[in-house]
Structures are given as C-alpha cells and as structure tokens.
Amino acid sequence: MTTPAVEVIGVSKSFRLPHQQTTTLKQHFLHPFSRTSYETQRALDDVSFAVERGEFFGIIGPNGSGKSTLLKILAGIYRPxxxxxxIEGLLSPFIELGVGFNMELNARDNVRVNGTLLGLSRRQLDDRFDDIIGFAELERFVDQRLKNFSSGMLLRLAYSIAIQVEFDILLLDEVLAVGDESFQAKCFRTFDAMREAGKTVVFVSHDLDSVERFCDRALLLRGGGIRAIGAPNDVIADYRERVATGSRT
Structure with a gap:
C-alpha cells in the first residue's frame, strides 16, 4: 500500500478577530484605556482526508468555508x-498572487529571484528563462517593473515560474480565476502533462465545470468541515443541492 502524497489528520484552525467598533472622541477621553474585544472564528473543524500520488483532487465550497485556509496549512503558511x-514529496504552492514578487523590480529580475527562492539553480534559470517568459507571453514586458503589471500579467508570470520548479505536488488556489480564458486554457493544457508525469494536484476552485473535468475526486467544505468527498460529479451535485435548498451545513 503506497503512502498518500498528502494526508490531513484531524486538522482544526481558528482565528481571533477583533470586534469592529466605532469610538467617538468623547468615548476615547472617557475610556482611554479600554481594550479591544475579540471573538474566535473557527475556520476548519476536525478535517481529515488523503490525496493519493498522481491524483488530481478538487476542493470546493462557498466563500468562507475554509478552502484557502486549508491550502495555506498544506503549504506551511499557517500552522493548525x-x-x-x-506531505510526501516536493511541494510547489501557487496560492496567493504576487507572493515572492518584488513590485519594484522588473520581470526579468523577478524571475531570477522568485525562481531561486523556489529552488532553481542559476543554470536551471538560464536554461528555462525563455520558456518562462514565453509561456507567460511577456516577451515585450520583460524589462518593465511589476508594479505596472495587471493582475492577469502577474498571474501569467507566477504560474509560468511555478510549473518550471521541480515538484511532486502542486497546490492551486483561485488565482487562475483572474486570467483570461485563453491563458486559462493554456494552463489547463499543462494539467495533461502533469497527469502523464504522475504529479499530484490539489485544486481549489469555484469553477465547478473545471473541477468535474480535471479532478479524480473532490471534497466539499462548508463551515470549516467536510460535507462530502468522492467522485466530482456526486460532490458537485451535493453542493448544488445544498445551495438550492439554502442549507447552511
């Protein structure tokens, strides 16, 4: 029996959030040392599942269901x-647009800095630089500062770097949603090559058609907990039924 590429065991995560309150000037002088009150919000509640090696695994659910929190825990950004x-294997997280980029540097320098941070050697960067810029379709903008890039251009550059890094497991968040349709189609074509190479992909998306098209299994998160897991068409049908009936669970 092979070890799963990703295993999540009883994971829970909460955040302390300050209460929003409007303080008038009079209240400030009457109570100058009053403290901000906090409430605890549960983002994930006892979540357990496994992703097999070479599996494309979709995670769906409404906004605020814990999807991005879960991916950030998998990436090591948050601790449960x-x-x-x-995690079994090399992990490449592509979960937050612009992370690792220096907006004051141009695309050329950002490819080298970001690629180095992700583990590419100088020789690998030299060999793959043209492929990265070409896939991103940014040849005319390679010497422009990233602060002048649109969100779509940043997406193209970030994804182009991410797929050039050596990885066994790729984490993908909703960032692909900001790209135009032609580049999304280009990204999806790379999924075929990843599948043939036996890569594992954990894919968070609101695009249910893409989840059904590409994923072997899917998981539905609502309220920080798993509500369904299994074949994508079954999980998506469950989700749509819950939305249609107004269910909060």
Missing amino acids: DRGAIR
Whole structure:
C-alpha cells in the first residue's frame, strides 16, 4: 500500500478577530484605556482526508468555508491548532498572487529571484528563462517593473515560474480565476502533462465545470468541515443541492 502524497489528520484552525467598533472622541477621553474585544472564528473543524500520488483532487465550497485556509496549512503558511499534515514529496504552492514578487523590480529580475527562492539553480534559470517568459507571453514586458503589471500579467508570470520548479505536488488556489480564458486554457493544457508525469494536484476552485473535468475526486467544505468527498460529479451535485435548498451545513 503506497503512502498518500498528502494526508490531513484531524486538522482544526481558528482565528481571533477583533470586534469592529466605532469610538467617538468623547468615548476615547472617557475610556482611554479600554481594550479591544475579540471573538474566535473557527475556520476548519476536525478535517481529515488523503490525496493519493498522481491524483488530481478538487476542493470546493462557498466563500468562507475554509478552502484557502486549508491550502495555506498544506503549504506551511499557517500552522493548525490541532491535528497534523503529512506531505510526501516536493511541494510547489501557487496560492496567493504576487507572493515572492518584488513590485519594484522588473520581470526579468523577478524571475531570477522568485525562481531561486523556489529552488532553481542559476543554470536551471538560464536554461528555462525563455520558456518562462514565453509561456507567460511577456516577451515585450520583460524589462518593465511589476508594479505596472495587471493582475492577469502577474498571474501569467507566477504560474509560468511555478510549473518550471521541480515538484511532486502542486497546490492551486483561485488565482487562475483572474486570467483570461485563453491563458486559462493554456494552463489547463499543462494539467495533461502533469497527469502523464504522475504529479499530484490539489485544486481549489469555484469553477465547478473545471473541477468535474480535471479532478479524480473532490471534497466539499462548508463551515470549516467536510460535507462530502468522492467522485466530482456526486460532490458537485451535493453542493448544488445544498445551495438550492439554502442549507447552511
């Protein structure tokens, strides 16, 4: 029995959020040392599942269901309050647009800096530089500062770098949603090559058609908990039924 590429065991995560309150000038002088009150919001509640090697695994759910929090825990950005994560293989997270970029540098320098941070050697960067810029379709903008790039241009550059890094497991968040349709189609074509190479992809998306098209299994998160897991068409049908009936669970 092979070890899963990703294993999530009883993971829970909460955040302390300050209460929003409007303080008038009079209240400030009457109570100068009053403290901000906080509430605890549970983002994930006892989440457990496994992703097999070479599997394309979709995670769906409404906004605020815990999808991005879960991916950030998998990427090591957040630590769970309880539970454990086991990752077998090299991980490439592509979950937040612009992370690792210096907006004051041009695209050429950002490719080299970002690629180095992701583990590419100088020789690998030299060999792959033209492919990165070409896939991103940014040849005419390679010497422009990133602060002048649109969100779509940043997406193209970030994804182009991410797929050139050596990885076994790719984490993808909703960032692909900001790209135009032609580039999305280009990204989806790389999925075929990843599948043939036996890569594992964990794919968070509101695009249910893409999840059904590309994923082997899917998981539905609502309220920080797993509500369904299995074949994508079954999980998506469950989700749509819950939305249609106004279910909060």
